[in-house]
Amino acid sequence: MTSLHRLDPVPDIGGPQQPLLSVGNLTKHFPVRGGLTGPKPVARAVDGVSFSVAKGETLGVVGESGCGKSTTARLLMRLIEPDGGDIVFDGETVGTRSGLSLRELRRRMQMVFQDSYASLNPRLTIADSLAFAPMVHGVSRRDATAVAGDLLGRVGLDPGTFMGRYPHELSGGQRQRVNIARALALRPRLVILDEAVSALDKSVEAQVLNLLVELKRQLDLTYIFISHDLNVVHYISDRVLVMYLGKVAEVGPVEAIYGRPAHPYTRALFSARLSMDPDERTAAAPLQGDPPNPINPPSGCRFRTRCPHATGVCAEREPVPMDLGGGHIVACHLHDSASGHPEAHAYA
Amino acid sequence: MPDDNTPLLSVSGLTVSFRTERGTASAINGVDFTLKRGEVLCLLGESGSGKSVTLRALMRLLPERRSRIGGTVLLNGEDVYTLPERRMERLRGKAISMVFQEPMLALDPVYTIGHQIAETIVRHEGVSFADAERRALDLLERVQIPSAKRRLKAYPHEMSGGMRQRAMIALALSCNPALLLADEPTTALDATVQMQILLLLRQLQAELNMAVIMVTHDMGVAAETADRIAVMYAGRFVELGTARQVLKTPQHPYTAGLMSSTVHGNMRGHALEAIPGAPPDLTALPPGCAYAPRCAYAEAACTAAPPPETWLEPGRMARCVRACAAVPAAV
Numbered sequence: 001m002t003s004l005h006r007l008d009p010v011p012d013i014g015g016p017q018q019p020l021l022s023v024g025n026l027t028k029h030f031p032v033r034g035g036l037t038g039p040k041p042v043a044r045a046v047d048g049v050s051f052s053v054a055k056g057e058t059l060g061v062v063g064e065s066g067c068g069k070s071t072t073a074r075l076l077m078r079l080i081e082p083d084g085g086d087i088v089f090d091g092e093t094v095g096t097r098s099g100l101s102l103r104e105l106r107r108r109m110q111m112v113f114q115d116s117y118a119s120l121n122p123r124l125t126i127a128d129s130l131a132f133a134p135m136v137h138g139v140s141r142r143d144a145t146a147v148a149g150d151l152l153g154r155v156g157l158d159p160g161t162f163m164g165r166y167p168h169e170l171s172g173g174q175r176q177r178v179n180i181a182r183a184l185a186l187r188p189r190l191v192i193l194d195e196a197v198s199a200l201d202k203s204v205e206a207q208v209l210n211l212l213v214e215l216k217r218q219l220d221l222t223y224i225f226i227s228h229d230l231n232v233v234h235y236i237s238d239r240v241l242v243m244y245l246g247k248v249a250e251v252g253p254v255e256a257i258y259g260r261p262a263h264p265y266t267r268a269l270f271s272a273r274l275s276m277d278p279d280e281r282t283a284a285a286p287l288q289g290d291p292p293n294p295i296n297p298p299s300g301c302r303f304r305t306r307c308p309h310a311t312g313v314c315a316e317r318e319p320v321p322m323d324l325g326g327g328h329i330v331a332c333h334l335h336d337s338a339s340g341h342p343e344a345h346a347y348a
Numbered sequence: 349m350p351d352d353n354t355p356l357l358s359v360s361g362l363t364v365s366f367r368t369e370r371g372t373a374s375a376i377n378g379v380d381f382t383l384k385r386g387e388v389l390c391l392l393g394e395s396g397s398g399k400s401v402t403l404r405a406l407m408r409l410l411p412e413r414r415s416r417i418g419g420t421v422l423l424n425g426e427d428v429y430t431l432p433e434r435r436m437e438r439l440r441g442k443a444i445s446m447v448f449q450e451p452m453l454a455l456d457p458v459y460t461i462g463h464q465i466a467e468t469i470v471r472h473e474g475v476s477f478a479d480a481e482r483r484a485l486d487l488l489e490r491v492q493i494p495s496a497k498r499r500l501k502a503y504p505h506e507m508s509g510g511m512r513q514r515a516m517i518a519l520a521l522s523c524n525p526a527l528l529l530a531d532e533p534t535t536a537l538d539a540t541v542q543m544q545i546l547l548l549l550r551q552l553q554a555e556l557n558m559a560v561i562m563v564t565h566d567m568g569v570a571a572e573t574a575d576r577i578a579v580m581y582a583g584r585f586v587e588l589g590t591a592r593q594v595l596k597t598p599q600h601p602y603t604a605g606l607m608s609s610t611v612h613g614n615m616r617g618h619a620l621e622a623i624p625g626a627p628p629d630l631t632a633l634p635p636g637c638a639y640a641p642r643c644a645y646a647e648a649a650c651t652a653a654p655p656p657e658t659w660l661e662p663g664r665m666a667r668c669v670r671a672c673a674a675v676p677a678a679v
Contacts, residue, residue, distance in 0.1 A: 174626070201627065202565065203394060203606060203627075204626060206622035206623070209620055210622055213619070231612050231613075232611050235615050254616075269540065272543040274543075274546075274569060274572050275572055277596075278572075281572050282547070285540070285547050289510070290508035
């Protein structure tokens with residue numbers, strides 16, 4: 001622990017009750033080509049997303065391609081600029097004049113990407129990659145190199161062996177360990193893991209998951225864990241956020257989401273999980289077709305085109321998020337007795 | 349003509365090595381198996397285990413200048429590696445065809461789906477283009493592409509990932525192959541779409557009584573589709589058996605380790621039993637069992653020579669010195 005102290009830890013401001021991160025109405029529309037007449041078409045990648053992350057928890061984010069989970073991660077890191085919405089980190093608004101600067105934000109929040117090779121500069125040794133950010137933040141080269149060695153040890157790589165190596169000399173699992181070490185170099189409080197174990201072989205994935213759990217405990221971290229793998233999200237998360245076409249479909253404690261999924265989309269996702277038992281194979285696909293294009297998303301509820309419960313009201317109005325109790329929130333007309341959905345009473 | 353009792357495919361002593369900058373990579377180190385008509389075999393393994401190379405070797409798709417291939421591959425009794433290339437071209441797409449992981453790369457971007465399917469049928473069966481186009485329409489309907497007639501005129505980039513993979517399957521089935529090779533056909537797809545495609549493949553396989561070799565890294569895909577599973581490690585089958593045998597009573601420590609390190613069900617709060625270390629370097633394989641450096645049960649005999657195949661019963665094999673003794677099954 002000692003050598004990490006060369007960079008002072010970020011102080012806690014609001015106490016344990018204040019969310020570490022709260023996001024309100026986050027929006028990003030990407031312009032797309034076409035539309036010579038009329039309004040410019042946009043892909044509504046993230047369209048009014050709100051959630052919060054409590055201190056010390058792991059928030060799992062699941063959804064299919066195009067649901068906006070990776071765009072959300074990049075917006076939080078300010079790798080891309082949001083079109084609208086607020087990001088508040090431990091009480092401090094991000095990006096405003098009086099709030100948290102980007103430089104300070106990125107000390108507090110770091111990210112690990114899926115592609116372990118593309119994330120590392122191929123011309124820097126592992127030691128240089130790890131020391132880079134601390135040096136930017138004013139740590140001397142000598143101290144930063146010591147930090148790099150300490151970090152490698154923490155992620156289970158022998159500093160003597162790996163400090164002088166280049167990324168191409170490492171296996172995928174080793175590279176991802178380096179990326180995790182680099183994300184920890186500035187002593188962040190929140191780490192966003194965007195499909196960070198998805199490209200790894202299963203035997204290596206389990207090693208890295210164990211490492212992430214251990215590091216979180218040792219360093220008192222908070223995670224946002226983005227993945228398409230429902231089993232891994234179940235394993236690692238305290239709360240789970242389900243996204244569909246740029247919107248939050250459902251969010252809640254992991255037991256509630258996995259035990260009593262309320263949104264028809266969440267239920268479909270779970271029934272699409274592969275059986276591990278050849279005697280209990282899946283008999284029918286829960287959904288037909290692919291997720292629609294976010295350029296022209298369906299009106300009202302975006303899931304209605306694939307939803308077995310869809311009815312008139314689903315096309316007319318967007319569902320309001322309803323709290324089912326215990327922080328289990330779902331955006332579906334079925335759960336809103338005032339929505340006018342004919343089946344609503346059965347669920348409410 | 350071979351009768352129905354000859355295996356559709358019979359592979360013996362298959363070896364493949366590649367010349368690389370770092371030396372010779374031994375990708376396949378002796379693979380033997382037979383496949384019956386209408387049977388589904390899953391090759392299960394991690395990256396570098398040789399599962400995709402095996403698939404390409406069966407179709408003689410490996411670059412001949414860079415690879416050294418040994419052993420024999422008999423398809424319908426014919427030795428694939430002694431056939432003239434011309435004859436092989438006639439077999440590919442007709443007797444044996446392949447579905448790839450990334451349909452966007454496998455389909456030709458400048459021709460419509462309908463044209464690509466019809467072209468294959470004309471080439472192999474010599475029918476008129478109009479007849480072939482009618483067959484293409486039937487095929488698109490068969491793989492459950494909605495508004496198939498309109499989709500015939502669509503280019504690959506105009507389709508979603510799931511639709512493209514359906515079109516790829518239609519193309520692969522266009523000449524009623526006896527053997528379909530599928531290389532991670534659902535890995536690039538979303539969960540809800542993956543299930544649709546697996547169910548489609550299962551249904552078509554049964555309807556057409558087609559043999560399938562499916563390559564996957566995902567135990568779930570194998571559990572959903574396979575009659576038999578071969579677990580591959582460092583270019584060898586380390587375990588072979590029915591899907592039920594391999595997944596429920598794994599005999600090789602690698603298979604058991606793969607199961608315990610795959611997150612499934614509710615394992616919250618428990619550390620995962622990961623396999624230590626990493627897969628071996630194919631340019632410097634150890635003389636003994638390639639899994640021994642990662643194996644909790646390794647003993648002196650493991651590092652001396654590669655363990656021989658141990659047949660526990662007909663059709664049930666494990667390549668492990670402990671194969672007679674019981675390996676604790678994964679929970």
